[in-house]
Amino acid sequence: MILLAMRRTTASPTRTRAWTLPLPSSIRLALEHIRDALQRIEDGTFGRCVVDGEPIEPKRLEAVPWTLYCLKHQNELATESATRTPSL
Numbered sequence: 352m353i354l355l356a357m358r359r360t361t362a363s364p365t366r367t368r369a370w371t372l373p374l375p376s377s378i379r380l381a382l383e384h385i386r387d388a389l390q391r392i393e394d395g396t397f398g399r400c401v402v403d404g405e406p407i408e409p410k411r412l413e414a415v416p417w418t419l420y421c422l423k424h425q426n427e428l429a430t431e432s433a434t435r436t437p438s439l
């Protein structure tokens with residue numbers, strides 16, 4: 352659940368009520384990625400690959416700002432993932 356809005360109640364103009372709605376898992380996951388990226392900005396590690404610490408390609412960061420990996424390591428992960436998936 353995520354805080355959607357704050358609204359003053361009619362009973363008391365000084366009190367507020369939090370309204371929450373369940374979010375689809377894809378949106379929840381995207382929010383987690385964005386939150387993690389914001390934390391990396393605060394930590395000073397944003398834009399660095401978590402595997403080798405090298406700068407992530409600027410074009411990649413423009414396309415996927417919350418990415419954890421440089422293109423080389425993203426491709427390695429994708430290849431590993433594809434080889435682990437049993438073929439039918």
Ligand SMILES: [Zn+2]
Nearest residue numbers: 400403421424
């Ligand atoms: Zn890397």
